[in-house]
Amino acid sequence: MARWKKPAPEAVRTTFGGLRKLHPDAHCELDHATPFQLLVATVLSAQTTDVAVNKLTPALFKKYPTAEKLAKASPEDVQEILSSIGMFRQKTKNVLGLAKLLVEKHEGQVPRTLDELVDLPGVGRKTANVVLGVAFGAPEGVVVDTHVMRIAQRLGWTKNTDAESIEKDLCALLPRNDWDAVSHTLIFHGRRICFARKPECDDCGVRALCPSAGNAENVGRKPPRARRL
Helix, strand or coil: CCCCCCHHHHHHHCCCCCCCCCCCCCCCCCCCHHHHHHHHHHHHCCCCCCHHHHHHHHHHHHHHHCCCHHCCHHHHHHHHHCCCCCHHHHHHHHHHHHHHHHHHHCCCCCCCCHHHHHHCCCCCCHHHHHHHHHCCCCCCCCCEEEHHHHHHHHHCCCCCCHHHHHHHHHHHCCCHHHHHHHHHHHHHHHHHHCCCCCCCCHHCCHHHHHHCCCHHHHHCCCCCCCCCC
């Protein structure tokens, strides 16, 4: 991003307020009824769409609604349920492993600290913050996925391209009580308006506040891979 200038927190909050008005219903789109189900669904969503995960979790959670029940499940049965999503074999190992650890170390309950969550199989910082923010209202940072990365760059909120640095930038610009909402709002915006390809800048309600308006397609996207000759 050429000649990037760090934005003032007040300007960021104004833009974020505009985005909130555009997407007042922004929320986690993974279907779940309990913190445990949210944890499992989030682990399953790695490199898979929420839509794909939501298609299979009803069957999974009907049969294994709690950590205690999932911990006793056969790998073959769980693998069959998860077979429609990518990396289903590894994800089967992860969800069975985390269920067993929840039973062994946490009495079947989802822990409420980042350190305890990332100690579970398949759980990284992003997954942990989804659970902490959505289930408990206490995230330790902003969840940064591909939508958040792209839009934060387009809005001029960061010059960085890696998730860890972008998270630090967003946490510094926005108050802690907005950390959960900002991720859901930017994800909604990315899925509905600010697409990676052909973003709908003309229909964007924060166009006047966006330094990339009209040129957004050239900002925040990974460069194309070089073709082998």
